[in-house]
Amino acid sequence: MMRKTIFALIPLTLGYYFLAGAAAQASPSDDAEHNRRLVVDFYNAFFNKHQVAEASKVVDSSYKQHNPQVPDGKAPFVSFFTDYFKKNPDATSQILRSAVDGDLVWLHNHSKSGPDDRGRAIVNIFRVKDGKIVEHWDVIQAVPEQAANGNSMF
Numbered sequence: 001m002m003r004k005t006i007f008a009l010i011p012l013t014l015g016y017y018f019l020a021g022a023a024a025q026a027s028p029s030d031d032a033e034h035n036r037r038l039v040v041d042f043y044n045a046f047f048n049k050h051q052v053a054e055a056s057k058v059v060d061s062s063y064k065q066h067n068p069q070v071p072d073g074k075a076p077f078v079s080f081f082t083d084y085f086k087k088n089p090d091a092t093s094q095i096l097r098s099a100v101d102g103d104l105v106w107l108h109n110h111s112k113s114g115p116d117d118r119g120r121a122i123v124n125i126f127r128v129k130d131g132k133i134v135e136h137w138d139v140i141q142a143v144p145e146q147a148a149n150g151n152s153m154f
Contacts, residue, residue: 035128036100042133043107043124047093050085052078060132067138090114093122096154103128110143110154118143121153 038058045055056078063074070080085091093111100106105126112119120140127135143153 032100032102034131035103036098036105038128038131039105039107039126039133040095040098043093043095043109046081047091047111050089050091052082052085058131058133060129060134062134064135066136088113108154111140118145 042055042058045051049055056074059074059077061074063072063077065072065077070077091111091113093109095107095109097108098106105128107122107124107126109122109124110119111122120142122141123139125137126133141153147153
C-alpha cells in the first residue's frame with residue numbers, strides 16, 4: 001500500500017517541480033519586459049506628449065542622473081524639463097528601438113526641439129527598481145548635415 005502511494009505521488013511531485021521551475025524561468029524575462037514597457041510608456045508620455053506630472057509618477061524621488069546638465073532627484077528633473085518644454089513646445093523624441101537586460105532598459109531616440117531641428121541621436125539607459133525609474137545615463141550626438149558614409153544614424 002505504501003509503495004502504491006509513493007508511486008502515485010511521483011507524478012504529482014514532478015509536475016509541481018516542473019511548473020515551479022517554468023514559473024521561475026519565466027519570471028526574469030517577464031520582469032525585464034515589464035521594465036521595458038514601463039520605460040517606453042514613461043518616455044513617450046514625458047518626452048512626446050509632455051505629460052510631465054503624470055509620467056513622472058514612475059520616477060523615484062532618489063532618481064540619480066548621469067547627464068551633467070540635469071540635476072539629481074525627481075523634482076529637479078521634472079523642473080528642468082518643464083522649463084525646456086515651455087521653451088520648446090514642439091519638442092519630440094521618437095523611439096526607434098529599445099532593448100532590455102534585467103533592470104536596464106536602452107532606448108535609441110531621434111530627439112528634436114522642433115520640426116526644423118535636425119536633432120540629436122540619443123541612446124538613453126534607464127535602471128528600474130521596484131517598478132520605479134531610479135537611474136539614467138545618456139549618450140548624445142548631433143545629427144550632421146552630411147555624413148562621411150551613406151548610413152543613417154537611425
